[in-house]
Amino acid sequence: MAVGEALFPAMPVIEGVRLGTTQAGIKKPGRRDLVVIEVAEGATVAGTFTRNAFCAAPVHVARRHLTSGSPRYLVINTGNANAGTGEIGMRDAKATCAELGRLAGVPGTSVLPFSTGVIGEPLPMERLLSALPAVLEALSDSGWHAAAEGILTTDTRPKGATATVEIGGRTVTINGISKGSGMIKPNMATMLSFVATDAAIDQALLETLLREGVERSFNCITVDSDTSTNDACMLIATGRGPRVAGDADLARFRDALDRVLIDLAQAIIRDGEGATKFVTLEVGEARTRQEALDVAFTVAHSPLVKTALYASDANWGRILAAVGRAPVADFDVERVVIDLGDVRLVESGGRAAGYTEEAGSAVMAGEEIVIRIRLGRGEQAATVWTSDLSHEYVSINADYRS
């Protein structure tokens, strides 16, 4: 199940980036499961990674290689997360980097490894390593769509976004792909996302742009409250295009980057496991952004709200109960206002005067639902995107060893 149409945009070439995809048979044969992204020399690369304490071996290695060297290759396998694999996992992640480096003529520390799939099984190293020549052979500057397919696991559709922006009279392009459908409550990054631009951006600025962009995109989505062991979001700037410098350029670039990151994050929710609804939670009038996020995530994680959304039931009592249990001090519920789309649900601590079931049900019948919650205690706001909790969510996760 998924919400809305599956649209993959035409992805322009990013000069300095090539992508290759192949079938290594890591979990099962006949499926694209190995992707390499080649980055031109001189590119800057920033990354954010999961804060799950049990983070996977490739996360450790990628983080180390990112700080120590000049990244030239990203290698991503699906079907196996190489997480919870202890010392063997670390050895396998490093061996993958070393072999790819040897084949490509770069040091192993210039390779960043990423894995996604089942937790706790050792990587099938023979199959993985023997597929590396083929995936390097497949490298192409038009390989975005195949790569977006190659990084999927329980996802039902590839996810891509692109944007352009004028910098110094020239066109800068930003392309991104992402994957993720379950175990989605990113903390500093999503499951996996790779974004590249041809702009020239200094390392420190690139890191800031990514960190702030992720705060407004991947860190604002949740399918099931479960933060993955393998989350990573990488941002590559090849420097083949104009340099981003000066406040006006930076503002324009940041807007375009945010659009790409938010598109990719939202695509994960639209393809959330078992999703039948795409839900936007806008919380306003909070004292702090964190308070707004806390309320939004409390509602977004409530199984009772999520099953009501699945049932298209305007069960505002469940929304109200979830808001009421959010970790907010000195909460005056009399000031809370909740709207469902254009319909006022709650005010003055109870059901809004003019509310009718018919009006609520009409909004709930849609696939895209906006819930606006105003707390009446400040000026800060946050937006979180989530999906519903369906029978199919249970089937996917009870019937399938992910």
Add this chain to the structure above:
Amino acid sequence: MAVGEALFPAMPVIEGVRLGTTQAGIKKPGRRDLVVIEVAEGATVAGTFTRNAFCAAPVHVARRHLTSGSPRYLVINTGNANAGTGEIGMRDAKATCAELGRLAGVPGTSVLPFSTGVIGEPLPMERLLSALPAVLEALSDSGWHAAAEGILTTDTRPKGATATVEIGGRTVTINGISKGSGMIKPNMATMLSFVATDAAIDQALLETLLREGVERSFNCITVDSDTSTNDACMLIATGRGPRVAGDADLARFRDALDRVLIDLAQAIIRDGEGATKFVTLEVGEARTRQEALDVAFTVAHSPLVKTALYASDANWGRILAAVGRAPVADFDVERVVIDLGDVRLVESGGRAAGYTEEAGSAVMAGEEIVIRIRLGRGEQAATVWTSDLSHEYVSINADYRS
């Protein structure tokens, strides 16, 4: 669905307590939905209530009447939570107390109101008030089982527990009933529980006993992470039996009370919405009890762990990932040990050396599952009880307006 057999114990008489139950037709006809508990003059009564900021009108009124007067009657209706009902809800809760007081010849402030059921609908006051004479007529010291049935909503079975303890050469009895099946992540109390003893206990001590007992029982269970708007747990000491005084008596009484409270709390989990498993999460070697609770609840709330439990899938990677995202600072995952029953699942950051799928699956096949997590960083511990996430959970909450 529910876990284990539905056993309701033989409940002895508690001198000074009578219970009446009737059908008021609050939500639908032909269902016991109105209960009154009469407490003898001179009894002490303690209560804990939900911390949900949107707490229901009866919670406000019960809390006020508890501190201002000498409680003589508790009146509980199901089918309607009288929550999110604003001023009308407050007026209705007070009117219920006033009318019951008038009929029984006590001030309205000696009546504590409790409601559970659908949120946001006004109470059907005419039906409720006109059933009060019948429910008073039904008062009996053997009315425990009928009352346990009368307070149910989506529960599939009545819940009761009883214990006796010797105090000063005489037998003290403790009886309790509880209800709750969904919207269960109590915060200072569960959905509804009423416990009574014939012991004599001073008000301050009674409040301490209840607060501490609830911390070890109702505040350690979760079905779906959703704290209700109407949670309340009441403890009544009629004083018809011996006085609890002195450390030895107190220790024995506390043990017996804890047994009753834990039995009642566990009964809620066994009857959790759609539950097919009863899961005990024991977290040890934490720096603080709060840290142990945080880890236990993070695992207990993980939809991926809960669906794996439903599938009887020893998917230890999901448990590990949930532990890893718990809010614990400076977490050294190398020290974490996770056991599933008697089977070692995780050690040294990965799958335990001797682990086999067969051994894990054998434990998971049971209805009662114990997961032990040792953090290797301290001496504190906590135990949390939870249920799984099944198709039936989604059906109950998507198909039924609760």
